[in-house]
Amino acid sequence: MGVAITEILLKKEIDIDFLKGRTLVVDSPMWLYQFLSSIRQRDGSLLTDSKGNVTSHLMGLISRVSNLAQQDIKLAFVFDGKPHKLKLMTLEKRKEIKQEAEKKLEEEKKKDLVAEENERRRKVHAQYIEGRAKTTTMAMGGVGAIAGGILAGPAVAIAGGIAGAGLYRGAYSHTQAKRSAEKIRTTKIKDLEEKEKEEKDATKIIMKILEKEKKVEEKPKAETEGGDKH
Numbered sequence: 001m002g003v004a005i006t007e008i009l010l011k012k013e014i015d016i017d018f019l020k021g022r023t024l025v026v027d028s029p030m031w032l033y034q035f036l037s038s039i040r041q042r043d044g045s046l047l048t049d050s051k052g053n054v055t056s057h058l059m060g061l062i063s064r065v066s067n068l069a070q071q072d073i074k075l076a077f078v079f080d081g082k083p084h085k086l087k088l089m090t091l092e093k094r095k096e097i098k099q100e101a102e103k104k105l106e107e108e109k110k111k112d113l114v115a116e117e118n119e120r121r122r123k124v125h126a127q128y129i130e131g132r133a134k135t136t137t138m139a140m141g142g143v144g145a146i147a148g149g150i151l152a153g154p155a156v157a158i159a160g161g162i163a164g165a166g167l168y169r170g171a172y173s174h175t176q177a178k179r180s181a182e183k184i185r186t187t188k189i190k191d192l193e194e195k196e197k198e199e200k201d202a203t204k205i206i207m208k209i210l211e212k213e214k215k216v217e218e219k220p221k222a223e224t225e226g227g228d229k230h
Contacts, residue, residue: 016071023074035060044105 039047039056047056068075083091 019068020072023076024068025076025078028077028079031061031064032057044109 035057
C-alpha cells in the first residue's frame with residue numbers, strides 16, 4: 001500500500017501449513033520486481049528467450065506459483081491502477097534511484113571488463129618473458145658447454161656450463177640481476193667467438209706448414225724417380 005504502518009502491525013510467525021486451503025492476495029508488481037532483480041545470469045544480465053524477450057519474472061512466477069499450488073494455496077494477483085497525483089513525486093524519485101542504480105551497474109561492468117583485460121595482458125606478458133628467459137638461458141648454457149669443450153678444452157666447457165647455470169638463476173631474479181646476466185652472457189659469447197677465430201687461424205697455419213712439409217718430402221722423391229728412368 002505504500003503506507004508506513006509496518007511498525008504498528010501485529011506480527012506472527014506462521015508456517016506453510018497454516019496457509020493451506022486459503023486464498024492469498026499478491027502484490028503483483030512487488031513480486032515481478034523481486035524476480036527481475038534477483039533472477040539473473042552469471043554476468044548479471046536478465047534471462048531472455050531466443051528473441052531477446054525478458055523471462056526472469058516469468059521463471060520466478062512459474063516456480064513460486066507451482067510450489068504454492070502444491071500446498072493447496074490459491075492466489076489473487078493485484079496490480080496497480082493509475083497512480084494518484086499525490087504519489088507522482090514518489091514515483092519520480094523511485095525512477096531517479098533506478099536510473100542511478102543502472103548507471104552504477106554499467107560503470108562496475110566496465111571496470112570489471114577493464115580489470116579482466118589488464119589481468120589477461122599481465123599474464124600473457126609474464127608468460128612471454130618467462131618463456132623467453134628460459135629458452136635463452138638454456139640455449140646459452142648449452143652453447144657455453146659445447147663450444148668450450150671444442151675450442152678450449154674441459155676448463156672452458158666447465159666455465160660455459162657454470163655460466164649457463166648462473167644465467168638460468170639470474171633469469172628469475174629482479175631486473176638488475178637480469179641485466180647483469182645479460183652482460184655476462186654477451187661477454188662469454190664474445191670470448192668464445194674470439195677463441196674460435198684464434199683456433200681457426202691456428203688451424204690454417206698448421207695446415208700451411210703441413211702442406212709445405214709434404215711438398216718438401218715429395219720433391220726429392222720426384223727427382224729420384226726421374227733419375228731412375230734415365
